[in-house]
Amino acid sequence: MTKLLNILALVAKYGGLLVTLPIWLPFWIIWFIFEKTGINRLIANFMIATGLYLTFKNLFRKPLRLGLTCFAIMIAFLIFSVVTTLKTALNAGVELSADNRLVVVNSINFTQPLPYAYVNKVKAIEGVKDVVHMNWFGGYFQEPSQQIVTMAVDPENYLKVYEEVVIDDEARARWFGNRRGMLIGRALATAFGWKVGDLIPMSSNIFSNREGGHVWEMEVSGIFDGRDEQFGTNFAVFHYKYFMETQTFGGDWVGWLTLTTADPALNEKVAKAIDEEFSNSQAQTDTSTEKAFNKAFIEQIGNIGLMIFGIVFTAFFTILLVVGNTMILAIRERTGEIATLKTLGFSARSIFGMILTESMLLAFIGGFAGLGLAYVMVEGAKTFLAQFLPGLVLSDAVAMQAIGFMVLLGLVTGLVPALNAYRLNIVTAFSRR
Amino acid sequence: MGSIFSQISAVVAMNIRSLGQRFWMSLAMVIASAVVVAILLAFLAMAQGFSKTLESAGADDIAIFTREGSAAELNSVISRDQVNILETAPGVVKDENGPVVSPELYVIVDGIKKSSQTEANIPLRGLDDRGFAMRKNVQITEGRMFTPGTNEMIVGAGILREFDGFALGQEVKFGKVIWKVVGVFTTGGNVFESELWADVKVLQSLYNRGSSYQTARVQMSSANDLEAIRAFVEGDPRLNLDVETESAYFKAQGKSLSYMAYFGWVISSIMALGALAGALNTMYTSVAERAKEIATLRAIGFSSLSAFVGTIVEALVLAAIGGALGSIVAFLLFDGLNASTLGGSFTQVVFAFELTSDLFIQGGIIALFIGFFAGFFPAFRAARLPVIVAFRNAA
Numbered sequence: 051m052t053k054l055l056n057i058l059a060l061v062a063k064y065g066g067l068l069v070t071l072p073i074w075l076p077f078w079i080i081w082f083i084f085e086k087t088g089i090n091r092l093i094a095n096f097m098i099a100t101g102l103y104l105t106f107k108n109l110f111r112k113p114l115r116l117g118l119t120c121f122a123i124m125i126a127f128l129i130f131s132v133v134t135t136l137k138t139a140l141n142a143g144v145e146l147s148a149d150n151r152l153v154v155v156n157s158i159n160f161t162q163p164l165p166y167a168y169v170n171k172v173k174a175i176e177g178v179k180d181v182v183h184m185n186w187f188g189g190y191f192q193e194p195s196q197q198i199v200t201m202a203v204d205p206e207n208y209l210k211v212y213e214e215v216v217i218d219d220e221a222r223a224r225w226f227g228n229r230r231g232m233l234i235g236r237a238l239a240t241a242f243g244w245k246v247g248d249l250i251p252m253s254s255n256i257f258s259n260r261e262g263g264h265v266w267e268m269e270v271s272g273i274f275d276g277r278d279e280q281f282g283t284n285f286a287v288f289h290y291k292y293f294m295e296t297q298t299f300g301g302d303w304v305g306w307l308t309l310t311t312a313d314p315a316l317n318e319k320v321a322k323a324i325d326e327e328f329s330n331s332q333a334q335t336d337t338s339t340e341k342a343f344n345k346a347f348i349e350q351i352g353n354i355g356l357m358i359f360g361i362v363f364t365a366f367f368t369i370l371l372v373v374g375n376t377m378i379l380a381i382r383e384r385t386g387e388i389a390t391l392k393t394l395g396f397s398a399r400s401i402f403g404m405i406l407t408e409s410m411l412l413a414f415i416g417g418f419a420g421l422g423l424a425y426v427m428v429e430g431a432k433t434f435l436a437q438f439l440p441g442l443v444l445s446d447a448v449a450m451q452a453i454g455f456m457v458l459l460g461l462v463t464g465l466v467p468a469l470n471a472y473r474l475n476i477v478t479a480f481s482r483r
Numbered sequence: 484m485g486s487i488f489s490q491i492s493a494v495v496a497m498n499i500r501s502l503g504q505r506f507w508m509s510l511a512m513v514i515a516s517a518v519v520v521a522i523l524l525a526f527l528a529m530a531q532g533f534s535k536t537l538e539s540a541g542a543d544d545i546a547i548f549t550r551e552g553s554a555a556e557l558n559s560v561i562s563r564d565q566v567n568i569l570e571t572a573p574g575v576v577k578d579e580n581g582p583v584v585s586p587e588l589y590v591i592v593d594g595i596k597k598s599s600q601t602e603a604n605i606p607l608r609g610l611d612d613r614g615f616a617m618r619k620n621v622q623i624t625e626g627r628m629f630t631p632g633t634n635e636m637i638v639g640a641g642i643l644r645e646f647d648g649f650a651l652g653q654e655v656k657f658g659k660v661i662w663k664v665v666g667v668f669t670t671g672g673n674v675f676e677s678e679l680w681a682d683v684k685v686l687q688s689l690y691n692r693g694s695s696y697q698t699a700r701v702q703m704s705s706a707n708d709l710e711a712i713r714a715f716v717e718g719d720p721r722l723n724l725d726v727e728t729e730s731a732y733f734k735a736q737g738k739s740l741s742y743m744a745y746f747g748w749v750i751s752s753i754m755a756l757g758a759l760a761g762a763l764n765t766m767y768t769s770v771a772e773r774a775k776e777i778a779t780l781r782a783i784g785f786s787s788l789s790a791f792v793g794t795i796v797e798a799l800v801l802a803a804i805g806g807a808l809g810s811i812v813a814f815l816l817f818d819g820l821n822a823s824t825l826g827g828s829f830t831q832v833v834f835a836f837e838l839t840s841d842l843f844i845q846g847g848i849i850a851l852f853i854g855f856f857a858g859f860f861p862a863f864r865a866a867r868l869p870v871i872v873a874f875r876n877a878a
Contacts, residue, residue: 114767118760125757129750158658159591159604161557161829162690194554255550255558264552334658349601350831352824358746361525365754368518372511372761379507379768 076419105407108384115380116412119373123416123459124423126369127452131424133362134448140348140355142280142441147340149314150179151211152321154307155343157334161186164333166302169204172309175323177316182207183304185293188256189286191242198238199285200252201305202293211310214277221246221272229292231271235283237436239273246270252286257297266296282440308340370455373416374463377409381467388471389479402472409464410457417456421449490785494793498773499800505769509801512765515758516805516853517812519751520846524813526747527845528836529822530740536834537737537826540673541730542619543706548699548716548724555736555828556589556698557606563694565722572715574708575701583702585614588686591830592657592679594646596823603823605642606830607657609683617700618670626651626666631682637666639676641833645823649679660689674733677823677833700729736827755849762857766798770861770868778870791866795858802854803847810846814838 084090097103110116138145154172156162166183173181182204189200205226209215217225217233224246225231232252234244244250248270258264268288276283294302311320321337328335338346348355391401428444435442502509548569549559563586569575570582577583588609593602611631615621629635638649648655655662662681670676687694703709709728716722770777777790818838826832 115764118764118767121760122757122764125753125760129753129757133750156658157593159593161591161604162658188558190552194552253552255553255555256560258550258560264550332659346601346603349596349599350603350825352596352598352603352822352831357525357529357822361522362750365518365522365750368514369754369757369761372515372758375507375511376761376764 102407105404105411108404109408109411112380115376119376119380119412120416120419122369122373123413124420126366126373127417127420127456128424128427129362129369129420130366130455131421131444131448131452132427133359134451135424135428135442135444136439137355137359138445138448139280139439139442140351142282143344144341144348146214146278146281146441147344148213148310149339149341150311150317151340152309152311152317152324152337153340153343154309154324154335154337156306157325157336160306160343162333163303163305164307164335165331166304168328168333168335169304169307171327172307172324175320175327177311177313177320177323179310179312180207180210181307181309182211183290183307184208185290185305186256187252187288187293188254190253190255191250192253194253194255197255198252200232200254201285201287202290203287204290205287208287211308214281215274216277217272217274221274225271228269228271229289230267230269232268232286232288233272233274234270234286236273236275237282237284237433237440238286239270240433241284241437244270244273246272252288257293257299260296260298266292276441278441279443280441280445282436284437284440370459374459377412377463378467381405381408382470385470385474385479388474389476392474392476398472398474402468405468405471406460406464409467410460413456413460413463417452417459421452487786487788490789491792494780494785494789495796497776498793498797501773502797502801505765505772508765508768512762512798512801512857513805513808515761516802516850517809519755519758519853520806520809520850521813521816522754523747523751523849524810524838524842524846525817525836526743526750527842528813528817528820528838530744530747531839531842532822532834532837533740533743533824533832534737535837536672536832537674537733538730539671540619540675541728541733542617543728543730544703544708545617545729546701546703546709546712546726547729547732548701548726549697549732551723551725553725556587557591557828557830559589559697561586561696561699561724563696565724566696566699568719568722569699569701572701573711574703575712576704580613583613583617585610585617585700586683586696587614587698587700588683588690588692589697589828590686590690594642594831595648596831597645597647598823600647603646604825604830605646605679606677606828607636607679607681607686609681609686611683614683614700615680617702618675619673620671621668621675622670623666623668626664629665629680629682632685633682634660634662634685635665636662636679636681637668638664639678639680639833640667640669641676641823642679643667644821645831645833672835674736674826674832674834677826677831739827740824751849755853759853759856762798762802762853763860765801766794766857766861767864769797770794770865773865774868775874777865777868778874781868781870787866790868791862794862794865795855798858798861799851799854802850802857805853806847806850809850810843813846 094103097106156164169181169183172178185202187200187202189198190196191198209222225233238244250268250270251265252268253265259266274283311317317339324337325335388401392398425444428442432442548561549556550561553559566584566586570584575582575584590607591604592607594605595601596603615628623637624640626637629637642649649664651664651667653664655664668680686692701712703712706728713726716724716726780790781787817836820836821833822836823831823833
């Protein structure tokens with residue numbers, strides 16, 4: 051029995067080291083580097099000089115507990131940063147929408163078409179600068195499951211209305227001059243390995259080609275980038291004329307219109323003028339700002355999105371609560387020591403500072419480890435996810451929020467024990483033992 | 484051997500009874516494991532509810548035709564001629580009115596979502612009496628069926644729950660056309676309840692579809708007829724169509740939210756690691772605080788195995804309490820919760836979260852995983868604690 055236990059103990063010891071490898075390895079590596087480079091001694095001297103030495107000694111008195119607590123904090127901040135980044139990416143369409151852009155759709159639903167004649171009628175309305183019409187192509191490449199956001203547009207006006215689509219003059223001229231030309235986004239080009247000049251057979255899951263089948267051959271005229279890093283470049287645009295002349299349904303109709311106004315202040319007036327113009331026509335319109343339109347679209351995903359973020363944030367705060375509880379208890383254990391320090395002549399204020407610094411440090415070590423890990427993960431997933439969720443960037447705003455929560459965690463967990471220590475009466479503390 | 488078991492049970496009982504003394508640390512572990520379980524269950528219930536809503540809509544003995552590569556009803560186009568050819572396919576059931584075939588239209592209209600007061604996509608399906616009768620468990624619960632050739636429609640119970648403006652008797656305006664709601668139908672909770680139904684001929688003319696349709700459903704005498712029908716479709720060059728059973732079609736559609744289950748597993752596994760770190764802290768502290776007790780027991784002859792098992796059981800109990808707590812919270816908060824989201828056909832699918840017993844088992848597994856690993860390593864420390872050192876340290 052004892053023998054078995056001994057063998058098990060050996061397994062547990064090394065198994066335990068192995069299982070907890072992700073927890074202690076990063077800290078050990080940092081420690082190793084410090085030790086070898088002499089930064090260690092430098093820090094120690096600095097700490098003694100600044101009076102932080104005791105804080106560090108306290109922090110590292112139980113390395114296992116330190117490691118575990120830091121790890122839990124790290125996980126909390128990892129989840130927070132990644133999920134907030136996902137949320138920002140989902141909302142990027144709303145955040146990046148231009149102030150002076152309006153979207154005109156059929157009032158029944160945006161999937162219903164509008165007559166082509168509306169393009170010029172809208173253009174004639176006062177306050178409208180540029181108008182582009184777009185059609186959803188329902189594109190996919192080879193397999194129906196490999197969907198590609200593809201739209202048939204009026205090329206010149208498209209680039210006028212969407213200024214964030216950045217492309218050099220050469221590619222622009224090449225696209226305008228090639229009826230079968232298509233512009234593709236950087237993310238799309240990377241995902242499929244497409245280059246300028248490639249001939250791509252694009253399939254449509256809605257339309258049929260007059261020549262038979264559902265495939266259109268298109269040539270990559272250029273690869274565009276986004277003006278903003280968050281702008282998704284996972285789509286393609288091609289000539290409306292080519293589309294209309296080759297698809298079987300025929301007819302002159304467009305999916306929807308996007309326009310820019312001369313001044314954002316005119317938005318409301320222009321939107322009203324457009325909807326009034328067509329109020330007695332067969333196809334009525336519904337005009338809204340791009341921001342409102344994108345927001346309504348995200349709302350369609352609905353309370354699910356809201357729930358996910360609600361759930362994750364509850365989790366984040368619960369982890370902080372649990373960790374905070376541990377941290378508070380860890381300091382409470384030291385009541386006797388604090389009394390001793392006070393007896394030795396440490397001022398209440400310096401002890402207060404020492405404990406608060408300790409909890410702050412703990413929050414920052416774990417927090418920044420989580421933030422850093424989140425950054426690595428987001429960067430790693432960026433190219434992989436660009437097709438489905440473009441604009442994945444761990445923004446400064448997210449990082450600032452995370453740092454804010456670290457400060458809050460450090461304060462909340464440090465303040466109570468620090469205050470207790472500040473007020474601690476030496477006599478009662480010793481008699482309590 | 485008997486004495487070992489009595490030793491173990493004595494130590495276990497002692498550890499459990501003294502949990503109150505380590506209340507705050509123990510509570511931390513319980514909460515950590517509860518949160519992990521509750522979150523896992525929330526995601527799983529969401530994915531489960533969604534896929535059930537879609538999967539239960541499909542029948543095995545109905546074949547659904549869509550244009551090849553279109554992947555969803557919304558994108559598909561089928562001409563009247565193609566429908567006529569389909570009616571002659573082998574395996575199609577015939578009754579006194581001819582072959583049982585339902586050519587349908589599927590267009591999207593706007594509805595106002597109750598939860599957000601914003602516009603969302605709702606499918607308006609055009610069908611006829613045959614198509615209506617083809618749905619399993621379909622039933623008009625209020626009002627009556629629409630009269631063919633008129634602007635009347637019937638609304639699904641799910642639409643009534645999640646959207647404003649579709650109550651019985653109400654007039655609804657889509658573009659310039661005014662529709663009248665004359666009935667409410669249920670289909671046993673599946674995805675068809677998230678739809679509006681109207682006469683297919685009326686829709687064809689109002690939406691300029693000429694004589695074309697989008698999909699066709701065909702009643703087969705049994706699911707085995709599918710292969711014959713598929714061979715028939717492939718043998719006729721005019722039929723550039725995909726055909727599958729309705730249940731296979733909806734099963735594929737139901738997968739579109741299965742990433743939620745994966746996402747839930749990833750998030751809760753990462754969180755479980757964090758909770759494990761917290762729980763290990765709890766258990767190491769528990770062992771450290773009881774060092775003197777453990778040493779005493781060992782000194783009076785208790786085996787180290789009993790100290791080992793005692794600690795591991797303590798951890799398992801705490802994690803299990805947390806798991807049970809998390810399951811209860813998840814059940815109260817999420818079971819039956821109504822939600823709607825965009826489905827594969829670009830329209831709103833109204834569904835309810837569903838917590839089934841197999842999900843609770845998954846939650847239990849993750850809780851016990853936390854408990855086991857949180858107890859295992861500290862248990863070895865307890866079992867291997869040198870008696871003298873323990874007395875010296877605890878003094």
